[in-house]
Amino acid sequence: MRPLTEEEVKTLFEKLAKYIGRNITHLIDRQDDPHCFRVHRDRVYYVSESIMRKATSVNPHLMSMGVCFGKFSKTGKFRLHVTCLEYLAQYAKYKVWVKPTGEMPFMYGNHILKAHLGRITEDTPEHQGVVILSMSDVPLGFGVTAKSTQDARKMEPTGIIVFHQADVGEYLRNEDTLV
Amino acid sequence: MEIEREAREQDLENEELEELGDEELKTNIAQRETFVLPSGQEIEKGPQSEDLQVILTRIQEIVRVLNNFRELKEEGRSRSEYVDQLIKDLGLYYGYNEYLMEKLFHLFPVSEAIEFFEANEVQRPVVIRTNTLKTRRRDLAQALINRGVNLEPVGKWSKVGLQIFDSPVPIGATPEYLAGHYMLQAASSFLPVVSLAPQENERVLDMCSAPGGKTTYISALLKNTGCVFANDANKDRCKALMANIHRLGCKNTVVCNYDGKEFPALIGGFDRVLLDAPCSGTGVISKDPAVKTNKSDDDFIFLAKIQRELVLSAIDSVDANSATGGYIVYSTCSVTVEENEAVVDYALKKRPNVKLVPSGLDFGKEGFTSYRGKSFHPSVSLTRRYYPHTYNMDGFYVAKFKKISNKIPEAPKEEEDEDIEEEEEVKVASKKKGKSAKPVVEEESTSILDNAEDEELIRGLFIFHQNQADSDSCLYF
Numbered sequence: 338m339r340p341l342t343e344e345e346v347k348t349l350f351e352k353l354a355k356y357i358g359r360n361i362t363h364l365i366d367r368q369d370d371p372h373c374f375r376v377h378r379d380r381v382y383y384v385s386e387s388i389m390r391k392a393t394s395v396n397p398h399l400m401s402m403g404v405c406f407g408k409f410s411k412t413g414k415f416r417l418h419v420t421c422l423e424y425l426a427q428y429a430k431y432k433v434w435v436k437p438t439g440e441m442p443f444m445y446g447n448h449i450l451k452a453h454l455g456r457i458t459e460d461t462p463e464h465q466g467v468v469i470l471s472m473s474d475v476p477l478g479f480g481v482t483a484k485s486t487q488d489a490r491k492m493e494p495t496g497i498i499v500f501h502q503a504d505v506g507e508y509l510r511n512e513d514t515l516v
Numbered sequence: 517m518e519i520e521r522e523a524r525e526q527d528l529e530n531e532e533l534e535e536l537g538d539e540e541l542k543t544n545i546a547q548r549e550t551f552v553l554p555s556g557q558e559i560e561k562g563p564q565s566e567d568l569q570v571i572l573t574r575i576q577e578i579v580r581v582l583n584n585f586r587e588l589k590e591e592g593r594s595r596s597e598y599v600d601q602l603i604k605d606l607g608l609y610y611g612y613n614e615y616l617m618e619k620l621f622h623l624f625p626v627s628e629a630i631e632f633f634e635a636n637e638v639q640r641p642v643v644i645r646t647n648t649l650k651t652r653r654r655d656l657a658q659a660l661i662n663r664g665v666n667l668e669p670v671g672k673w674s675k676v677g678l679q680i681f682d683s684p685v686p687i688g689a690t691p692e693y694l695a696g697h698y699m700l701q702a703a704s705s706f707l708p709v710v711s712l713a714p715q716e717n718e719r720v721l722d723m724c725s726a727p728g729g730k731t732t733y734i735s736a737l738l739k740n741t742g743c744v745f746a747n748d749a750n751k752d753r754c755k756a757l758m759a760n761i762h763r764l765g766c767k768n769t770v771v772c773n774y775d776g777k778e779f780p781a782l783i784g785g786f787d788r789v790l791l792d793a794p795c796s797g798t799g800v801i802s803k804d805p806a807v808k809t810n811k812s813d814d815d816f817i818f819l820a821k822i823q824r825e826l827v828l829s830a831i832d833s834v835d836a837n838s839a840t841g842g843y844i845v846y847s848t849c850s851v852t853v854e855e856n857e858a859v860v861d862y863a864l865k866k867r868p869n870v871k872l873v874p875s876g877l878d879f880g881k882e883g884f885t886s887y888r889g890k891s892f893h894p895s896v897s898l899t900r901r902y903y904p905h906t907y908n909m910d911g912f913y914v915a916k917f918k919k920i921s922n923k924i925p926e927a928p929k930e931e932e933d934e935d936i937e938e939e940e941e942v943k944v945a946s947k948k949k950g951k952s953a954k955p956v957v958e959e960e961s962t963s964i965l966d967n968a969e970d971e972e973l974i975r976g977l978f979i980f981h982q983n984q985a986d987s988d989s990c991l992y993f
Contacts, residue, residue: 385768388743391719392770394783395745400771401758420762440691473659475695505694508763516758 338377338389338396348415349374349381349406355466356417356479360428374406380516381406381415383424405516418515419478419503422468426476429468431458433480433499440471443478444506452494461486467499478504534591571609575630578602582626602626606633612808619816619852620798622888628905635905636801642680642687643670643909644698645706645729647764648736651697653678659692670703673879674710676736677703696763701729704799704902704912708790708847709733711875711900711914714742715840718787721745721833723776723826724794726753728760734790735766744769745783747776777825780832787841791830793823795848795855799911802904820854827863831870836919844870844917851903851911853887860899860915861892868925870917872898877914879907 341349353361364372364383371386377399384392384403392402404424407417417425426432435443439453455472463485469477480499489498507515578598581588585595599621607617610633621629646653653669653676660667664684670677678698680687687693688700709730714720714737725731725746735744746761748754751773761769774782776791796819797807827846836842846863848855860883863870872895880900885892899915 388768388770391743391745391783392772395770395772395774398773400751400754400773401761402770404767405758405762423765444691444694471691475691475697477691477695505691505696505763508694508759509689512759513755516755516762 338375338393338399341374341376341381344413345376345381345409345415346374348409348413352407352415352417355481356425356430356468357428358430360430363428364424372403375402376409377402380408383421401516417479417503419505419507420516422476422478422503422505425479426468426470429466429479431461431465431467431482432470433457433461433467433482434470434472434474435477437472440477443469443501444504446501446504446506446510448483448497448501449480449499450494451489451492451496451498454489454498457486457489457498459486463488466502469499469504476505478502478506568609571605575602575605575609578605579626579630606630610637610808611805613811615813616798616808616811623851623853631905632903635903638904639802640702640904640908640910643701643703644678644680644687645701645733646676646678646698647696647732648676649740649765650695651692656692656697659697660690663690673877674703674706676733677706679703694763696765699729699732699760699764701733702800702803703907703909704849705729705792705910706733707877707880707900707902707912707914708792708845709737711847711877711916712788712790712843712845713876714738714788717742718838718841719743719745719785721747721779721786721789721830723747723779723789723791723830724749725757725771725792726750727756728758728764730790730792731757731769732760732764732766735761735764735768738768740766740768742768742787745786746771747774747779749773749775777829779829784833785835786833787835787838787843789830789834789844790847791826791844792847792849793826793855793859795819795823795850796852797849799849799851799902799904799913801911803910816852816854820859823848823855823859824862827859828866831863831867831917831919834919836869836922842919843873844919845875846915846917848913849910850913851901853884853890856901856913856915857883857885857887857892857896857899858890860896863917864893864895869921869923870919871895873916873918874898875900875914875916880914881906883913883915 350361372383373386373389375382375384375389382401382403383406388403392399404421405418406421407415409415433449433454434456435449435453436455439449439455442453443449449469461467461482463482465482466479467482468479471477478501480502482499483497484492492498578601582595582598582602603614603618603621606612606621607614620632623629624632646656657667657678665687666681666683667678670679692698712734714734716738718738719742720734720738722731722734722744726748728746731744731746738744744766746757746769748757754771754773758771761771796811796815797804801807830844830846834842834844846860850856860872864872875898877900880902882897883899883901885894885897899913902909902912904911
């Protein structure tokens with residue numbers, strides 16, 4: 338377990354900014370309970386500082402602490418995991434709601450089609466990171482828009498609106514590699 | 517004379533009864549022989565199901581006799597003969613090996629034992645626990661009912677449990693499940709956490725935590741404050757543990773992969789420790805029928821050894837001076853005395869600085885204070901046993917300790933517990949003078965026996981290692 342290098346911080350924040358923009362500051366400056374990011378075996382964890390200090394005593398066989406945000410690939414890229422969904426959903430600027438018929442297809446790892454689109458934040462640009470919610474506001478995953486809100490209006494029902502990035506179905510599908 | 521006539525009639529009747537009994541037993545013997553010998557004529561005659569029918573009738577007969585032994589017994593036959601035959605038959609009928617059957621049979625009165633074995637053939641209801649970090653039970657129930665699920669609250673004792681009767685959708689793959697609104701969890705595994713009753717801002721250790729049902733429950737009770745250390749000795753099972761922790765949104769956890777015995781040395785001073793020890797699983801036979809045949813003497817010796825070591829580590833990991841805590845909960849999903857009362861009794865002897873306290877569960881049967889010639893500390897009656905046939909949940913055992921001081925009075929071996937404070941020692945010595953006298957005396961008188969016991973356990977361990985290949989898979993429940 339170690340703090341992130343400057344380069345890693347940059348990569349991580351660039352990625353996070355795609356989804357939550359400037360709200361990143363809310364993650365870093367937490368007056369109530371200071372939190373920090375830590376790398377452990379290529380995985381990035383977001384954890385309360387007091388818990389992190391306690392976790393150092395089990396460092397050699399530490400498996401996980403706090404919330405895992407994702408991992409650095411061998412090439413140095415950062416990949417967000419569905420495990421950070423709760424924070425993303427809390428701070429996301431742009432959101433997409435899917436109809437009940439679209440919940441299952443998305444949770445099986447498919448992109449979101451126009452036909453399944455229930456609601457979308459106004460003025461969502463193209464290629465913007467969005468959090469996917471069900472109509473009852475339960476976060477289901479996140480993705481990247483294929484079209485802006487404007488363009489989406491003109492699309493046919495089979496067109497892809499959001500490219501799939503991660504969904505809660507991965508808790509079943511990739512349990513072993515998730516954390 | 518009227519009376520004489522009546523007496524004579526009575527005698528005749530008795531004789532008839534006896535004859536009948538005789539015949540019955542004779543036919544029993546005949547059946548038994550044909551059953552044992554594969555070349556027997558009756559076996560060739562009928563298919564297997566008929567044999568089972570014969571055994572079932574015989575079981576019922578013997579139970580009837582045993583329930584009213586004085587009047588119904590056959591002359592010259594002892595109770596143990598009947599019992600032996602019954603155990604054999606039950607083993608055949610329900611498919612247990614004789615060793616385990618005998619062990620389980622003696623836990624209950626005769627007819628209750630049959631109920632127990634019968635209950636092991638029936639699946640327990642599916643129960644889910646609401647994740648209070650993300651939703652409320654009312655909302656969850658509504659969401660599931662909208663999906664066509666048939667459910668009701670699990671019982672008055674739990675505010676978070678829901679019992680599922682039937683469901684048109686797989687209950688382990690609904691959007692609510694994946695979003696972490698509930699956990700699939702047997703009703704029995706709520707109990708140790710309810711008993712542990714963690715308070716907000718405490719530091720809690722779950723020693724054998726995978727797959728995380730209890731850990732996430734603790735985390736939910738802490739409302740994501742404080743800190744939960746979730747440990748499991750099996751690395752593969754940690755994956756499921758971590759996935760569940762993240763799915764249910766527990767942010768205050770640390771997952772680590774150690775042998776539980778290393779614990780007080782790694783990090784101690786916890787407010788509460790939950791030890792859901794690895795066990796033989798005799799309480800969850802309905803879930804895993806393989807237990808019926810694959811458990812032997814060696815397994816029980818080996819498990820008892822692990823459990824004893826773990827319970828001592830658990831006790832040593834707790835800080836007795838904790839303002840709100842200082843509790844240890846020991847639980848197993850087994851019903852045997854060796855894995856439960858005997859382990860608790862051992863812990864009380866080895867660590868006189870703990871005492872048993874009421875488990876905080878208002879139902880369940882009292883633990884045994886004596887069992888087949890062994891007697892345990894009287895306070896063992898504060899522990900709670902749960903059986904599949906009484907509460908329709910898995911067989912389970914819960915014991916709750918309170919640690920009184922960090923100093924181990926008259927400890928047999930000097931080790932562990934670096935965080936003993938000098939003042940505390942003095943304080944405790946004066947406080948405990950009256951109380952500690954008795955356990956200490958017991959300690960001395962039994963310490964030799966304990967050594968012998970340990971040796972036996974270690975010898976068992978060797979044998980176990982040789983057989984490990986076949987029994988490894990069922991070690992960790």
